[in-house]
Amino acid sequence: MRRRAVVGALLLFVPAGGGALSGSPILPPQARDLWPGRAVVSRGRRSTVVGHDTAPPGLLDELARRADGAGRRVSGVLGRPLRPLVVVPESKREAARLAGVAGVDGLAAVADEGRVIVVPEYFAALNPTGRDVVLTHELTHVAAGTDRLPVWLYEGFADYVGYRDSGLPVKTAAAELAAEVRAGRLPSALPGPEAFAADGRDPDRLARAYQAAWLACRFLADRFSEGTLVWLYREAQAAGVDRALASLGLSVATLTARWRAYVRDQLV
Ligand SMILES: [Zn+2]
Known part of the structure; x- marks a missing residue:
């Protein structure tokens, strides 16, 4: 609490x-x-x-x-x-x-x-x-602000701040995604706009999109630092996410690979 x-x-x-x-x-x-x-x-x-x-x-x-x-x-x-x-x-x-x-x-x-x-x-x-x-x-x-950012970054960042002091265990806060990962279905890509589109038939799908985005930002804060995550957010707004990631030695592809390993590690 x-x-x-x-x-x-x-x-x-x-x-x-x-x-x-x-x-x-x-x-x-x-x-x-x-x-x-x-x-x-x-x-x-x-x-x-x-x-x-x-x-x-x-x-x-x-x-x-x-x-x-x-x-x-x-x-x-x-x-x-x-x-x-x-x-x-x-x-x-x-x-x-x-x-x-x-x-x-x-x-x-x-x-x-x-x-x-x-x-x-x-x-x-x-x-x-x-x-x-x-x-x-x-x-x-x-x-x-959210302008000029990929949806995984601004939704993930908002959940990063939202859950940061909540005291909720990661497997509880990301329960829907954890169930998928335990069933052997690890997401293959960072969630895009289509993953965040409301779907009345499958609310778990939307929950998984938020959780996947959250864990991408949580990974960046864990791997680098919270200050680096905040810097990346600002830099991505100013210069685009590709250039911001490149400053950390990452591309979307290498971030995706490391994020997938992190998701598996955190949720299984
Ligand atoms: Zn939001």
């Missing part, structure tokens, strides 16, 4: 009709104009959570505490302070609309411009560790 400092989160009701939310200088721009007159704000030490006034009691305060913890974890890896912003819509339909995507089926939260959008139906189904992992994963996307 996580070690988490307990911080007081102040619950503020934004007065109806007063324009207090949209005009408030204290809310970050990505949270203004949400649900005027019907929004509730909860603040952690560094985090801000904005939700509907219909949100279940205590949920926004819980999110503020967890977002503070997630912010500390992401800051600890990226080396700079963060002010997490979490938005809590009423439903998965509204979450998809806010994120500007067709659907968010099966996702507990999504990263959007400067904010994490919680998907209430799926977030509620997670246990406390899962909630922390998801918030940390999405906040990593928000803070580190």
Whole structure:
């Protein structure tokens, strides 16, 4: 379980009709104009959570505490302070609309411009560790960006930060992939966009894609260092992943070979 400092989160009701939310200088721009007159704000030490006034009691305060913890974890890896912003819509339909995507089926939260959008139906189904992992994963996307990167690197990096302090054993966090590997089916390539496409018929396939990506980043941190993984992420954004890997004496092919050996070693 996580070690988490307990911080007081102040619950503020934004007065109806007063324009207090949209005009408030204290809310970050990505949270203004949400649900005027019907929004509730909860603040952690560094985090801000904005939700509907219909949100279940205590949920926004819980999110503020967890977002503070997630912010500390992401800051600890990226080396700079963060002010997490979490938005809590009423439903998965509204979450998809806010994120500007067709659907968010099966996702507990999504990263959007400067904010994490919680998907209430799926977030509620997670246990406390899962909630922390998801918030940390999405906040990593928000803070580190995903542009110009292969999907295995940005999803794997977000899970690397997400699971880093979770205390979960690797075979538990990567249970679906471990079952495949034990059955003799070791993945042959780093997961690409098709592996991350939602597949309602086989949710395990999507889980395996995330786990495979996670273990690629975990391998890089174990083999080199966490600082090298963060450097690689930045360098890949600036110069492309091939050049970044070449600086470490790797190509996608040699990384793939070493990652496969690492996956077998970790999961069997
Ligand atoms: Zn992600």
